[in-house]
Amino acid sequence: MEEVALKDLDTRLQKQIENARKAVDKNPSYAVDILINIVSRNVACLEARKILRQAQQRATKGKTKGLGGFLSKVTSIPFSMGSESKIKKDPKKAIDSAEQMLNSNPDNVVGHKILGAAAEALELYSTAVFAYESVRKLEPNNTENIKSLMTVHIKTGNSEEAIRIGEAAYRANPSDDEVQTLIKKASVEQTMEKGKWEEDKSFRDKLKDEGESQKLEQAGRAKTGDAALHSLIEEAKKGVAETPDNMNFYREIATNYRKLGDYDSALEWVAKARELEAGRADVTLERLVGTLKGEKMQKAIAAVEARLEADVENEAAKAELEKLKAEERAFRREQCEDLVQRYPNEYSYRYELGELYFEDGETDLAIKELQMAQRSPKVRVGALILLGKAYLVKGFHDLAAEQLTLAKSEIPGMTDQKKDVLYELGSAYEQQGDMDRAMIEFKALYGADISYRDVAQKIDDFYSSK
Structure with a gap:
């Protein structure tokens, strides 16, 4: 999907958006009412989304005071379980959900993150930049967000900005190899864009050798292909052999196997990371195991659904699909119950558990969790x-x-x-x-x-x- 300029919308919509823009300062709630539906129907129009965000900020000014600090404290907590698979399955619906969160509180970090991830899934990279930049304003030290922001800046051809952001992050945390890798990729892109690869000796001098120059050039040209991911995995495995205690190599291997859809290999490398001294104390790795297992189940379900689309009368496939969905649901419920037990004051987990209980017909259990979740x-x-x-x-x-x-x-x-x-x-x-x-x-x-x-x-x- 491509971004749509405001001038390319229907003239009637342009007029409505212009009226909303004029109302942002004096009557922001009115502007929000106009824009929220326009943005929902025209998801690729970033200009309208930006005006909507201005209106939301003014409409909620003073009402969300104090939430920014609270949200900053919980950003180490990942999206609610299943969010990533939901984004991949229906990114448009995920964007609508994100905008509902931001309508209540425009400083909702989770809402901006979901918007960014869903926009990436739709290849609306400028919208993703807008979302991740919003997170960076709220959480300037959120390294994972900075990596996401760098990645989409590279995809939009804004390599110079990716390098600027990355260098600041690298100075703050020199041990983060992922940031360093992204800086190198951005530098390669920047050099290729300017057509000065052979002339730019200053950058080539910074690289270890000519071989690394060639590998980075290839990665810049085919960074999204399976072959490139396999190449990155092999390079990271060499890193593990050289420095087996460096957690970043294990993370990169697991991440790239995940992108390939090879969840068994991803889980294997996460398990290896958890055997390290640093890994045993890393709660995010523990949560990643649950996420990977859930995505593996979703992949299996999608495969059976595809078989059924081709053969709607396949009774064996219907039975298999029902079994897989029941197993996936039981797994999510078990994971959610465990998270609620270990993190009783993280109410987003209680909300998801309440939702699962409600869908399973266990209404009293759902009410108990939902009463607490509304805090x-x-x-x-x-x-x-x-x-x-x-x-x-x-x-x-x-x-x-x-x-x-x-x-x-x-x-x-x-x-x-x-x-x-x-x-x-x-x-x-x-x-x-x-x-x-x-x-x-x-x-x-x-x-x-x-x-x-x-x-x-x-x-x-x-x-x-x-």
């Missing part, structure tokens, strides 16, 4: 919505309405998430027999999206009964 700003709205749905399952319509009303008040604009809340809230009132209040919610939804679920039928039935 976290980054998952609060989602927890409120799911808690409302859980109360509806229990038949506690008044409690459901309370949670859904709270969620409604915390979602600016008319997003897909807001539509879901309006429908569920209307249903809660409907099940109580309070049709007047139910219709207020259904009418608001009808006015925004007549095709949403069966809301049009509900409105028709209501007026037909009068």
Whole structure:
């Protein structure tokens, strides 16, 4: 997918965006309402997304005070389990989810990270730069984000900026070989772009030898291919042989095997890393094992789904798919329960566990986790919505309405998430027999999206009964 310039949008949309731009300072909430839907439908328009972010910042000014520090403390915690596979499976949906997070709090680091990763998956590299730059402003010392930012700068041809950012990170942490490797790649790209490879003696003098120059040039030309990844793996294995205690080589090998989809080999090298003294104390490696196992399961599920698409009557494949999905779900639940037990105050884990419990029909267990999960700003709205749905399952319509009303008040604009809340809230009132209040919610939804679920039928039935 290619980035779309504002001037290439429909002229009516351009006019709406211009009106929103003018309203950013005086009426930012109005600007957000206009832009959130435009950006959702025109995911590749970075200019509109930038204006939206300005409006969100002004609309929430003062309301999220103090969250920046809190979020900085939790950024060592990875995306919630399954997020990476969800991004790969449906990056557009992941971007919508990220924007919902950022609508509630534009300084939500996790939201920016998901936006960046999903934009990369869609090859919207300028949008990815925008997302990772936002993280860098909030967390200037987040090395993993800096690596992601350097990578997309290289992909967009902005190698000079990648080098500048990388050199600052390298000065702060000279032992990080990954940053050094990215600096070299950016330097190769920069030299190739200028067409001065043979003339630029100053850079070639910095390289160990002519052989390394050639390898980096090849990597610059085919860095995304399988052959290049295998080459990087072999180079890292040589590094392990020379300095077996250097964790960065193990990480690079595991990372590149993961990119190749060879999860068994990736897990093997993570296990080797965990045998090192530094690896035994590295919690991120422990979590990476769970992520890799989960992605391996997702890959197996995708393979069976592909077989079924080609042969929809394949009963053996249907049975295998059902078995694999059950195993993957049980694994996620086990992993999530373990994370909640070990990190009881990381409420995003409680939210995901509550979601799994709810989907499994264990409503009481879901309610317990979701009640605690809403303490976290980054998952609060989602927890409120799911808690409302859980109360509806229990038949506690008044409690459901309370949670859904709270969620409604915390979602600016008319997003897909807001539509879901309006429908569920209307249903809660409907099940109580309070049709007047139910219709207020259904009418608001009808006015925004007549095709949403069966809301049009509900409105028709209501007026037909009068």
